[in-house]
Amino acid sequence: MGIFSFPNLRSPFTLILLFVTILSSSEFGSVSSTTLNTTNGDQQSLLLIKSQLSDPLAALASWSNESTTFCQWRGVRCNNRTRVTTLDLDSLQLTGPLSPYIANLTFLKRINLQGNNFFGRIPLDFGHLSRLQYLNLSSNSLDGEIPAMLFSSPSLISIDLSKNSFKGDIPSFGNNPLPQLLYISLKRNNLTGTIPKSIGNISSLTYLDLSENLVEGSIPVNLGINSNLQHLDLSMNYLLGDVPNSLYNITSLAYLDLSYNELNGQIPSTIGYTLPNIRTLNLGVNAFTGPVPTSLSNASNLFKLVLTVNSLDGEVPNNLGLLHNLSYLDLSWNQLESGNWSFLSSLSNCKKLRFLNLNGNNLTGSLPSTVGNLTTELEILLMGKNNISGSIPHEIGNLVNLMALYFHGNLLTGIVPPTIGSLRNLQTLQLSTNMLSGPIPVSIGNLTQLSQLWLMENQLTGTIPTTIGNCRNLLRLKICRNKLEGIIPKEIFSITTLSQELDLANNLLEGTIPWEVGKLINLPYLDLSNNRLQGEIPPTLGECQVMQQLYLNGNQLQGIIPDSLKNVKGVKYLDISQNNLSGQIPEYFETFQSLEYLNLSFNHLEGIVPEGGVFTNSSAVFLVGNVELCSGNPLFDLPPCSKSSSKHKFYVVKLTLITTAATTVFISILVLLFGTMYRLKKRDAKSQVNCLEDDKYRKVSYNELSRATNGFSLANFIGSGSFGSVYKGNLDGDGQVAVKVFDLDQIGGQRSFTTECKSLCNIRHRNLTKVITSCSTIDSQGNEFKALVFKYVPNGSLEEWIHPKIQGKKLSLAQRINVALNVASALSYLHHQCMPPLAHCDLKPSNVLIDGDMNALVSDFGLAKFLVDSASAVCQSSTSLCGLKGTIGYIAPEYAIGGQISILGDVYSYGILLLEMLTGKRPTDDMFSGHLNLHRYVNAALPEKIGEILETTICQEIEDHLMHGCAISLFRIGLCCSEEAPKDRMSMRDVAAEISSIKEALLKRESPLDEGN
Template identity: 45%
Template sequence: MGCGCFWSCFYIHVVVCLLFFPSATYAIAGNDTDRLALLEFKDKIDADPFGVMSSWNSSIHFCKWYGVTCSRRHQRVTELDLNSLKLVGTIPPHIGNLSFLKVLDLKNNSFRQHIPPEVGRLRRLHTLYLYNNSLSGEIPSNISRCSDLIILSLINNNLSGEIPAELGLLSKLEFLSVSKNSLSGSIPPSLGNLSSLATLSAGLNNFVGNVPESFGRLKNLTFLGLLMNQLSGIIPSSIFNLSSITLLDIASNQFEGNLPTDLFISLPKLETLNIAVNQFDGPIPYSVSNASNLRDLQLQGNKLTGKVPSLERLNVLVFFIDNNLLGNAEFDDLGFLCSLTNASILWQLDISRNKFGGEIPECFGNLSSNLEMLSLHQNQISGKIPAGIGNLVNLASIEAYKNKLSGIIPQSIGNLQNLVRLILDENKFSGPIPSSLGNLTNLNRLHSADNNLQGTIPSSLANCKYLQLLDFSINNLTGTLPPQVIGLSSLSIYVGFAQNNLSGSLPREVENLKNLGILDVSDNMLSGEIPSSLGSCTSLEYLYMQGNQFQGPIPLSLSSLRGLQVLDLSYNNLSGQIPEFLAGFNLTINLNLSFNNFEGRLPTDGVFKNASITSVMGNSRLCGGIPEFQLPACKLKRSDKRRPKLIAATIAGSIGAILVVLSFIFLLRLRKKSHKLSSSYSENSLLKLPNVSYRDLHKATDGFSSANLIGTGSFGSVYKGILDEGGPVIAIKVLNLQHHGAAKSFMAECEALRNIRHRNLVKIVTACSGVDYQGNDFKALVYEYMDNGNLEEWLHPPVSADGNYEESKNLNLLQRVNIAIDVASAIEYLHHHCGNPIVHCDLKPSNVLLDDEMTAHIGDFGLAKFLLENIQNNSTNQFSSIGLRGTIGYAPPEYGLGSEVSTYGDVYSYGVLLLEMFTGKRPTDNIFKEGWNLHKFAESALPNRVDEIVDPILFQGESHSENPRSGRDNRTTMECLISMVGIGIACSAELPANRMDISDAAKKLCLIRDKLTAPDG
């Protein structure tokens, strides 16, 4: 090739390079900017449990890094998707350098601090997912510069301040969710300019003021969620003209006024309407009969009045109108039920706690066969239960207590083979117990106390192999106790046949009740000897056999009932000596042996040293005992010189005994028929326990070594130790007596534990009150040790030094439900079944202890209060050894306003604990500020967005891909989660009167557990 040709070619090459070099340089520089921005992002990650950031290294091109998507042509980052990886860290301002970014998805992580304002530089961004993190600070106003933004989701963070008015400039925005934050102020009217907006979710914040009138311009809006704020006033009428709306959720605010008469005409596409817990009044609009698309109607907790209109075109899944003022106690109040027969998918129906009167119409049996929950309780409903109820074959729960229902319980109830709970207490039912109840083989609880049932107890009930509670107290039943029924080994909570006319003996098959807590056969005509087989019921805590015709001695086998708190054998024909083993029982509430034929010397040890909880009057042949019993001295051989004194003492003792008997007979005439758990209480009585020394505890804990320290509390520290070599491990709570109130806490806890005993309460082993080696006062309580620590450690496992969670601390859904049931059972016992009600006052996860089988036990009674109730005037006196404190986030709001302690307070704390268990959020989380709390956070998600707020770990192992509700198993899981969160919300209502009773909560929880463990669930 010649030189001319060479230089000519070289020149052309140079020109080409000069022409294209600048653009090539720019492409390389921009590409490198993305790489550097990603490295800055990686540098701000503090914890990466799944190790996804390890792929972000120089060995591969950054476009192949985990979660990174690039454009093909220019190799620029267009998507950054790192959702649900448990990442911990901050979002660096360098994110704004990813100038080609269209999708930023960081949801379901633990990013903290603020959203960098540099996000506003991402002009191509159309999707921004930051929900379920811990981001704080204000929403940057310059997000409004992301003019292509279609989706902006900031749900469930700690964001504060107001919604920037500038967001009203995002003309393409279709989805805006800022719910579950700590945002405050008013909702900006500028959001009414978002003409493309389809979803607006702003629930669970602290917004105040009215709903902007400008929202009436959002013609494309399909979803409006404003629940659980402090919004007030009247909903603008223009909102009710947004015909595209499918979901309107404004529950738990302070809205008022009447519902528009044409509400369901102007919103023809409405599928979900939730206005629960507001102050709406007036009638339910008659236009509801046209709401053919409605699937979820929740009107509960308002002041709605009048009759319920016809619902003939309604095909709802959920229909809740409970806790209103509906009905007029008139004969046709329930006519609307007939129109509900067209609702073929009806699943839950709750009309409880209203003023409905009249009879249940015959058409009731034509309701949807899909109905699972039916709540009619606490109304004034009369008449019979229609036989057609037997058509509702999927019913799992019927609650109709506290009405005026009468007639017979229909045999057709036996068709409901999915029934788990049947509660018919406090009505006027008569006739026999239907034998068809024996067909209900899934039945867990059967309540029909305080009615007028006659006839015998059908032996077919023995087929109910899962029955845990059986109560037919206060009826007119006759005949004998069927051995097959009284011997059902599944009975573990309560068996009640009190105040009937039963005769015959107590069957020996009672020995099968090894797990039973309460047995009550009092006030019948039972006879014969107490069967020795009763000694096999080693879990019994309450045994009521008074008011019968039992005879013979107390069998020695009862010495095995060491857990008894109440033993009432009064008003029988028992004889022989009172056995010494009773003195060794820790009967903390009541021992009543009165009015029998016992003879001989009365023991003076143990429970017989306490006349306030022990009664032996009406046994004329007893002698001895402590002076308070005023029994005659036992006869001794005496000289003739002392005989006059002996005669005088005998006469005086006899006169005293006669006076005592006459006094008791007078009091007996005032005795009410109502069946109550008896108890005695003395303000000065303290826990009677074997005392251990400081030296014993010092040795047991290796000198209170820090290696044995397992926790600290309000008034002291807890250590692990062993009292005796080879003995069981114990937990030792050492009081810090320098802390104000610690000594009173010790007294309060002693008093509480003296009076209570339950399988779900922590058991005390012994106590120590003395001095340490330096001569300082020393007080400690010794408990049984719980191998699995406390619930706090399981809900919020610590993060290790490498940033990883302790995976072994995960609780699955069923475990959480079981723990919730355990805690509810303990609270129900404290409030209703331990004599004088006890309020715990400090329910929280750290006070819920878990044993080796993950059974929950409530501990720490240092703040407990006793309520001394006067049933006649409903007054309540409080006794406590310590002023109320409680724990921030768990203490009910009324305590902060100076209200008296009540059982409602514990229910509130339980509700918060329940919500924490299923959302994984502490009530003191940073997102809960300025009126925003865990209750509102949960309520805003019901029922359609529960999957967004529950602890993500509950979905691990579920094959739900994008939709956690897909599939039969996942549907059951979601239904149970919705129910659990609903119970937590109902228990933690702001007003005490609106809170669910703990007994109702426990029942609903058991129903959920049964559904989860059902063979097809």
């Protein structure tokens, strides 16, 4: 029953009018909801719907009693009888329950509320919307069971309830055929039970997505009688048993995904004939057996074929080359055989092929040279974990666009071909666990994009080429367990990007450990064990403060354990056994709280074994073979110590006195420094001018700004910055504005106003905030007043979107890419197009604003600096704190030690901002303590653990292969920008170009979802 009361039916006139109205109507419905729910009733229902919602963006501002033209309200459309037929309110951040008053809009044909924050259950009254054709409630927070009545409308064409929190079984669709229903998506919920057989009765269905639920059982046989189905996704459930053959007979099917289930049986041999229009076929991660059907070559539209992780056998079909549209082929982790390798020659006809994965099969014999005939569009080639023998063909160098090459875990012999250096886009080279011999080719240095190099467990000889130092993007280098000799090139230790692993163990390397090892400040894992290294442990190793695992055992190192190692406090595993080290065990090992394994055995150490920290656990410390050691702990099986072994205490006291004196001097210098700064501030306050006095800027008075902001009231307050507060206002002639009022009593306030004026006078870019004018005058109390007036930006700052306080404020990965590109474009303009270049000096999320179109604008130039020449980039006065410009967490490391202000400082801040956008973690988060920071946190997770560090709202988006690649690329850009050494950072021009390419790739991709509609 509707929410509105009936008119007075006792009146004869009313009864006659009602009867005439019913007879004259072309559409019959219930008296309460169709005939008597008048135009005014629709308006009142809309207002009642609004009254239950939180609307932070004022998206429903037009929904007002003052307006009678409700058919023109935002998101509302009516028919020619002024009855509401469409409610389209997607992605407006609306929050509240799903209102039952929607059911009173009985002429509704389309409801689109996706991408908001509606919560609670779907009202049962929705089942009475008999004219409803399209229902999209996806990407909200709805829960409970899905009401079966929802599917009772004979007009229903499309329903999307995906990405909510529904629980319970999939509702029965009834015995009615629902002749209009075309689209059903219930993806990513917690639905249980089996797939209702009644779905098979919906003969009009073209799109069905039940993926990522808890559905189990078998696929209904009658689902396959639907001759119109184009998109079917049942992946990531618990489906089992055979797939009914009828499902493979839907000739209209373009997208079929049954992956991540427990389905078995054989793939029908005729599948290529019965699914002639298939574009995406994913049967991966099941238990299918038998051969790959040769009939697949008949599916000429096939774009993506995934059969990974099954038990398929037989030869890889040699006619797949007939699939001229094939871009993605994954046959990995089966039991497929290579035969005479004719399939590889056939695939050379697939000119669009970009991804080929044959890992983990039974491919045997020599890899033919025809591998070099594959299309140059190929980006990923994976053939690891097979039984391939022979040598790597020189023709592999023809595949010039390869980004990943995996031949590991085979029986390959011969040399690493020098032509490998032609693969200049290569990011991962995995040749480990073969029988390769000869030297590492010098041409390896051409692979400047390389991030992962795996050559371990081969029989490589010769020296490590110095050209490997050209691979300045390396994150991991593993060339252990070979027969390499000679010295370790110091060029390796100049690859400061090494942030995952450096493993040179089990070779024949000699000489000393280069002092340049201290440059690897981001390296957590270093293994130089079991070589012939001599000399002392370099003290510079203590600069590798994020080191977690350090293995120097099995060499001929001598001297003492350096005192500088006390800086490596986060180390977990330390093995320096089987060397010729002497001296005492450093007491600082007691303070290493993370230390789990310490092996000092078979050296020439002497003196007392410390008693605290890791030494309380005798099973974690190994000391055997040091005959001069003594200990009071009987578990170490060492002789007891005498009482005359504490000479070092004198030195500890002396060091304490020196430290105290140094601290006193430092504090005195700081007091003088700040006193001088304050005097300079007082002097500069008297010489400020308003630089926005050009004719193109309008003149505004203090009174005008006061009126515009209601006297700078708290209700108009937007937020505060480094040197003032910002108020929202309405200025005659300019509409909504943001007024930034500078706090002139604060040190730097006067200078900040002048700096920002000068900056804004000289810059113009679509991704910079637009200044309207400035005001420099006296306020109503006679105090000096300075303010800047900007165009108001409605969506707040990036800070509010990354760390939302309002529920439902979300940024998709695509939106984050757009924001990252906007900011990069703005900085590229400031750095490379402004003359002279301008350094922003305070880039952070709160200084990036989001406009109504979700584009980013860089704001707040109060600390900016024009870099007129090299001298102007240097701190000119000893009393200046220019090295500390910016905000903690975003300040470039060189600024903190008095380094030059430069555009590379902005690049660092941008890198941190980008990592924060992707992880949702501030650089000042409590988890970042000691040597762990945001940069190292991300570095340690890439690429295998990307899902663990991505912000939760975008984590699910990277399941798409392209989106996953985009996220990794963005992380790597962020890491490269936030390198500690300025020279290792990218330029903002290059950053903007790379992110632009990422955005273009997303825009150009072909989406299977679109094909299913």
